[in-house]
Amino acid sequence: MHDSQITRRRFVLTAVAASTVAVAPASWLPENIARADGTDDAALTRLARLLFPHAGLADTVYADVMEILFTTFESDPAKAQLLDTAASALDAQVNGNWFDADEDSQISAIRNIEGEVFFAAILAGVRGIFYYHPGVWAHIDYPGSSKEHGGYKHRGFNDIGWLPEGE
Amino acid sequence: MAKQYALDDASVVVVIGSGAGGGTVANELAQKGIDVVCLEAGSRLTLADVENNPPAMDAKMGWYDKRIGAFLWVCKTVGGTTMRWSGISPRLQEHEFRVLTSYGQIDAGTSLIDWPVTLEELAPYYDRAESKMGVSGTHGIPPSEESNNYKVFKAGALRAGYKQVTSERLAINPVARDGRPGCQQISFCHSGCAIGAKWSTLYTEIPKAERTGHFELRANSMAVRIEHDKTGKVTGVIYRDQGGELHEQKARAVCIAGNVVETARILLNSESALFPQGLANSSGQVGRNYMRHTFGSAIAVMPKPVNLHRGARQTGVLFDEQHHDPSRGFAGGYQLQAIGLNPHSISNSIGDWGTGHTEFMQNYTKLAALFITGEDPPEADNRISLHPTEKDANDLPVPVIEYRNHANTDAMRDHAIAASRRIYESLGATHFWGGDAPVGCHNMGVARMSADPKDGVTNRWGQAHDVPNVFVSDGSVFSSSGAGNPTLTIVALAIRQADHIAERMKRKML
Ligand SMILES: Cc1cc2nc3c(=O)[nH]c(=O)nc-3n(C[C@H](O)[C@H](O)[C@H](O)COP(=O)(O)OP(=O)(O)OC[C@H]3O[C@@H](n4cnc5c(N)ncnc54)[C@H](O)[C@@H]3O)c2cc1C
Ligand code: SF4
Numbered sequence: 001m002h003d004s005q006i007t008r009r010r011f012v013l014t015a016v017a018a019s020t021v022a023v024a025p026a027s028w029l030p031e032n033i034a035r036a037d038g039t040d041d042a043a044l045t046r047l048a049r050l051l052f053p054h055a056g057l058a059d060t061v062y063a064d065v066m067e068i069l070f071t072t073f074e075s076d077p078a079k080a081q082l083l084d085t086a087a088s089a090l091d092a093q094v095n096g097n098w099f100d101a102d103e104d105s106q107i108s109a110i111r112n113i114e115g116e117v118f119f120a121a122i123l124a125g126v127r128g129i130f131y132y133h134p135g136v137w138a139h140i141d142y143p144g145s146s147k148e149h150g151g152y153k154h155r156g157f158n159d160i161g162w163l164p165e166g167e
Numbered sequence: 168m169a170k171q172y173a174l175d176d177a178s179v180v181v182v183i184g185s186g187a188g189g190g191t192v193a194n195e196l197a198q199k200g201i202d203v204v205c206l207e208a209g210s211r212l213t214l215a216d217v218e219n220n221p222p223a224m225d226a227k228m229g230w231y232d233k234r235i236g237a238f239l240w241v242c243k244t245v246g247g248t249t250m251r252w253s254g255i256s257p258r259l260q261e262h263e264f265r266v267l268t269s270y271g272q273i274d275a276g277t278s279l280i281d282w283p284v285t286l287e288e289l290a291p292y293y294d295r296a297e298s299k300m301g302v303s304g305t306h307g308i309p310p311s312e313e314s315n316n317y318k319v320f321k322a323g324a325l326r327a328g329y330k331q332v333t334s335e336r337l338a339i340n341p342v343a344r345d346g347r348p349g350c351q352q353i354s355f356c357h358s359g360c361a362i363g364a365k366w367s368t369l370y371t372e373i374p375k376a377e378r379t380g381h382f383e384l385r386a387n388s389m390a391v392r393i394e395h396d397k398t399g400k401v402t403g404v405i406y407r408d409q410g411g412e413l414h415e416q417k418a419r420a421v422c423i424a425g426n427v428v429e430t431a432r433i434l435l436n437s438e439s440a441l442f443p444q445g446l447a448n449s450s451g452q453v454g455r456n457y458m459r460h461t462f463g464s465a466i467a468v469m470p471k472p473v474n475l476h477r478g479a480r481q482t483g484v485l486f487d488e489q490h491h492d493p494s495r496g497f498a499g500g501y502q503l504q505a506i507g508l509n510p511h512s513i514s515n516s517i518g519d520w521g522t523g524h525t526e527f528m529q530n531y532t533k534l535a536a537l538f539i540t541g542e543d544p545p546e547a548d549n550r551i552s553l554h555p556t557e558k559d560a561n562d563l564p565v566p567v568i569e570y571r572n573h574a575n576t577d578a579m580r581d582h583a584i585a586a587s588r589r590i591y592e593s594l595g596a597t598h599f600w601g602g603d604a605p606v607g608c609h610n611m612g613v614a615r616m617s618a619d620p621k622d623g624v625t626n627r628w629g630q631a632h633d634v635p636n637v638f639v640s641d642g643s644v645f646s647s648s649g650a651g652n653p654t655l656t657i658v659a660l661a662i663r664q665a666d667h668i669a670e671r672m673k674r675k676m677l
Contacts (some may be wrong), residue, residue, distance in 0.1 A: 147219050151351030162470075
């Protein structure tokens with residue numbers, strides 16, 4: 001698994017008391033999210049689940065998606081700060097620790113920052129990884145690549161049986 | 168077999184771009200024995216490179232040079248965006264060639280003109296284009312097979328009172344034809360067709376041109392500037408090869424087909440003492456009147472499974488709303504077209520997040536979807552220009568794309584979304600979403616054909632008003648957008664243009 005010393009240092013939880021909430025380092029960002037050893041970070045997983053709440057989809061899938069996002073972002077200087085920024089903005093919205101807030105407050109905090117450029121980038125990133133994730137595909141019955149199976153010509157592209165006939 | 172021409176061979180026609188327009192005009196010229204060098208910025212893939220993996224294929228064939236402004240989902244690869252396209256191939260309708268006459272000037276911001284070409288004149292070229300591309304339901308080719316998503320679309324449309332719904336007009340072989348197989352319903356058309364059932368110039372026009380012995384494809388060759396002599400006649404094209412080195416290919420005439428934004432950029436970047444506003448731009452119209460159609464999507468959760476991911480991306484067109492009827496509250500008309508999308512594309516269309524959005528995604532197998540394309544009025548201020556200072560990795564000025572939807576477009580989209588809702592709700596849809604589709608796939612205008620040289624950049628042959636040996640061979644020449652997808656018309660115009668060039672050459676006028 002990709003080792004990310006620099007990012008870990010950047011994301012290390014610092015208990016620095018800042019003068020305003022808006023610039024305080026987010027209290028819930030992980031030092032180490034969803035590594036191969038299974039250490040999930042509950043807050044990022046929670047964020048992903050609130051964005052795309054599929055009932056019955058395992059937390060491990062959400063955690064894996066955020067892990068991939070994290071790795072992608074950290075290798076791109078333009079994006080490396082985005083999660084930091086978003087976390088601080090969410091904390092500011094709830095005047096404290098976003099992760100500790102109740103679900104309604106967590107959601108309205110996200111709604112309040114969804115117009116921000118940094119959040120749009122995160123949302124696009126999560127969406128791109130999430131809806132290409134094999135765990136999500138399995139959950140919603142999307143089978144992916146079809147050319148190795150000869151397409152759907154003989155596998156049900158026209159098998160719908162419930163439409164009104166001859167109206 | 169494939170030829171090689173010397174850089175100083177001034178007898179060749181240089182074609183810039185190998186997509187729908189460039190690939191067609193190049194092959195048509197080569198078939199007539201005219202020597203052609205085709206400069207293509209992208210590399211040449213084979214069918215074996217095609218994977219059912221959209222992000223991987225985007226990386227192989229997408230256009231990633233820096234642009235500022237509205238997003239365009241176009242390709243940089245041999246075959247251009249015909250590698251990614253869906254293949255829907257309707258003709259423009261009669262009233263759409265005469266928009267100013269039919270609709271009047273909509274308001275002070277619009278710049279409608281009639282085409283200097285009529286449907287009647289273009290009809291024989293539409294015939295040739297349909298036959299070349301193998302359009303289903305034309306020239307003895309059967310209709311395309313009806314997929315689940317199409318059947319829902321059609322049944323709903325009939326219930327909603329519509330009549331003109333068809334699975335014809337798709338440039339995908341329903342059965343084997345022209346050395347290419349019939350569609351296997353693989354359903355990843357937007358990532359390239361792995362078997363070549365869908366028409367793309369990569370495996371039709373380009374190899375056919377090569378077999379004439381009058382054609383050289385130079386891939387990985389980015390045209391940056393067009394050169395001219397003291398009289399203003401064009402003499403050659405400067406291009407950058409893969410290693411970054413610049414060369415000049417001499418030319419007898421140049422056909423530009425870079426897919427609108429790049430076509431405008433090349434013309435504007437070819438400014439000189441003689442042409443201070445850019446080549447062929449004495450009218451100031453190069454880059455202006457950029458159109459991208461009224462776009463929209465509708466997605467519905469149906470009561471039972473549809474499995475819209477199975478089968479060709481797009482099959483099916485509804486024509487009932489394409490006429491002009493001002494009582495609907497907008498000028499021009501639109502088409503609805505069934506479209507099957509993968510989970511990411513569905514999510515991205517809806518754009519939102521949270522429980523409302525995810526209700527659709529959780530019911531992915533029950534989704535039905537359609538795509539809206541409609542007339543987009545030209546406006547001079549919707550335009551491509553060059554950034555005054557910023558350069559891209561090719562040392563070219565970065566193109567700036569300014570585009571906003573006209574109120575006519577918003578009114579038309581609202582109407583189309585309401586129609587779509589009726590279609591799906593007539594079959595008991597439980598959830599419905601309709602909205603904008605903010606991606607530029609259909610690009611038109613920027614070097615439009617005009618009867619009066621003041622109103623446009625090119626004449627009725629796509630030949631520059633200012634410079635007789637410069638031709639524009641892509642959607643840039645559209646005088647207006649019409650409602651339907653543009654490629655069939657691009658191909659028809661390119662065939663017609665090649666005839667015109669050959670005839671001019673014979674008469675020693677080129
Ligand atoms: C997802 C999608 C679906 C679509 N579906 C349909 C459809 O169903 N029906 C329809 O009619 N249309 C459809 N289209 C649009 C269709 O793809 C275009 O209309 C068509 O490809 C345009 O042809 P073109 O020759 O202008 O440009 P392209 O096909 O894009 O070709 C332009 C070529 O020029 C090259 N080029 C650009 N600049 C330079 C330069 N400076 N030097 C050298 N080479 C250069 C590019 O690399 C490219 O290969 C779709 C498009 C997309 C993205
Ligand atoms: S659905 Fe047909 S045209 Fe589309 S990729 Fe598959 S085989 Fe090719």
